[in-house]
Amino acid sequence: MKLLVVGSGGREHAIAKKLLDSQGVEQVFVAPGNDGMTLDGLDLVNIGISEHSKLIEFAKENDIAWSFIGPDDALAAGIVDDFNQAGLKAFGPSRLAAELEWSKDFAKEIMVKYGVPTAAYGTFSDFEEAKAYIEKQGAPIVVKADGLALGKGVVVAETVEQAVEAAQEMLLDNKFGDSGARVVIEEFLDGEEFSLFAFVNGDKFYIMPTAQDHKRAYDGDKGPNTGGMGAYAPVPHLPKSVVVQSVETIIKPVLKGMIAEGRPYLGVLYAGLILTADGPKVIEFNSRFGDPETQIILPRLTSDFAQNITDILDKKEPTITWLDEGVTLGVVVASEGYPLDYDKGKPLPEKTAGDIITYYAGAKFAENSRALLSNGGRVYMLVTTADTVSAAQEKIYNQLKKQDTTGLFYRTDIGSKANK
Numbered sequence: 001m002k003l004l005v006v007g008s009g010g011r012e013h014a015i016a017k018k019l020l021d022s023q024g025v026e027q028v029f030v031a032p033g034n035d036g037m038t039l040d041g042l043d044l045v046n047i048g049i050s051e052h053s054k055l056i057e058f059a060k061e062n063d064i065a066w067s068f069i070g071p072d073d074a075l076a077a078g079i080v081d082d083f084n085q086a087g088l089k090a091f092g093p094s095r096l097a098a099e100l101e102w103s104k105d106f107a108k109e110i111m112v113k114y115g116v117p118t119a120a121y122g123t124f125s126d127f128e129e130a131k132a133y134i135e136k137q138g139a140p141i142v143v144k145a146d147g148l149a150l151g152k153g154v155v156v157a158e159t160v161e162q163a164v165e166a167a168q169e170m171l172l173d174n175k176f177g178d179s180g181a182r183v184v185i186e187e188f189l190d191g192e193e194f195s196l197f198a199f200v201n202g203d204k205f206y207i208m209p210t211a212q213d214h215k216r217a218y219d220g221d222k223g224p225n226t227g228g229m230g231a232y233a234p235v236p237h238l239p240k241s242v243v244v245q246s247v248e249t250i251i252k253p254v255l256k257g258m259i260a261e262g263r264p265y266l267g268v269l270y271a272g273l274i275l276t277a278d279g280p281k282v283i284e285f286n287s288r289f290g291d292p293e294t295q296i297i298l299p300r301l302t303s304d305f306a307q308n309i310t311d312i313l314d315k316k317e318p319t320i321t322w323l324d325e326g327v328t329l330g331v332v333v334a335s336e337g338y339p340l341d342y343d344k345g346k347p348l349p350e351k352t353a354g355d356i357i358t359y360y361a362g363a364k365f366a367e368n369s370r371a372l373l374s375n376g377g378r379v380y381m382l383v384t385t386a387d388t389v390s391a392a393q394e395k396i397y398n399q400l401k402k403q404d405t406t407g408l409f410y411r412t413d414i415g416s417k418a419n420k
């Protein structure tokens with residue numbers, strides 16, 4: 001069987017590598033992918049994620065059994081609908097089901113309608129009304145651009161002034177373009193943040209291990225929000241009862257709701273949650289796998305990944321099994337300056353061997369050689385599994401100390417909040 005993964009980051013590297021490790025999979029293509037992936041035997045296809053008709057043509061010509069769609073913008077653009085219309089199978093939600101991610105306002109409406117616990121909120125396109133709401137609610141308060149803003153359109157404001165300024169930047173100064181033409185302003189939720197992922201088809205769902213990302217750029221959760229600087233799974237200090245409660249109060253009702261709305265969900269559902277004093281509440285839904293969470297969740301899958309997805313697509317009961325001991329932890333290495341301006345072209349260390357996996361994101365071969373150079377914000381990620389969080393940290397950080405990371409940076413405290 002031949003498969004296609006759409007996307008180019010560390011998430012897609014982890015998905016494609018795991019698929020290639022599956023029985024009966026002879027070849028995995030990644031479009032457009034990155035050069036680092038080829039070190040794991042993956043085949044790159046030089047087609048962008050928005051070129052749906054070219055991707056469809058490629059999938060047909062190459063007998064692709066099904067495609068796995070990584071990025072949110074491709075899903076929001078209706079790539080799955082286009083594949084399906086062309087008679088091709090794709091694992092990911094339709095444009096209408098993916099609205100759970102591409103419109104925060106839609107996600108809020110669904111949550112309210114189907115009783116899913118989330119922060120109280122208001123949606124505004126008028127600045128004066130937004131300002132009045134902020135002043136009435138007081139701080140801390142959270143201001144979010146309604147549309148996709150690559151994780152950067154969220155301001156957790158500690159003061160009313162900060163919140164008003166954020167609303168002004170989004171609504172009046174157009175800082176996030178169209179995605180900030182409406183803002184969602186919501187109650188600040190206090191508590192431990194974690195992510196819960198599930199493979200879904202309609203009302204059938206299969207929960208993955210809990211994960212915790214580190215979204216701020218620098219140690220101690222300082223600095224700007226990024227796509228994610230490191231993660232680990234499972235979160236050892238989260239009681240099983242919290243997962244059970246999240247499934248009952250969040251996953252089940254939202255999937256039922258999507259069916260009732262005529263938008264049945266297929267693909268990976270990603271719930272970003274905060275464990276508040278009143279139980280888990282949703283901060284956001286994403287309609288795809290997380291990056292970097294995928295890179296630390298998929299290595300824990302002990303069943304046959306390609307077979308699992310084939311079964312879910314065919315509405316057969318999959319046999320999905322996970323490693324049930326130890327912790328998998330990963331640290332992202334990014335270009336100095338990320339998530340703002342950064343240089344490209346820094347030489348990257350050799351790919352690791354043994355029990356530390358290297359997943360590549362922004363990596364590209366130098367001209368006329370197979371030496372990898374940095375080519376993006378997040379560049380690569382080291383991932384390992386160990387008995388405890390601290391043992392995993394030790395392995396990864398020892399390896400990173402041996403690598404030349406000139407012009408790059410990484411957080412030195414990934415996993416440190418965990419109860420070791």
Ligand code: AMP
Pocket residue numbers: 119142144151152154156186187188189190193215225272283284
């Ligand atoms: P999002 O892009 O919606 O995931 O938001 C980015 C980050 O902002 C989240 O990972 C949280 O740390 C924080 N955040 C978002 N919404 C809230 C909220 N209502 N209360 C507290 N923190 C929040």
Ligand code: GLY
Pocket residue numbers: 151213227228286289290291292293
């Ligand atoms: N890790 C955050 C995200 O994928 O949105």
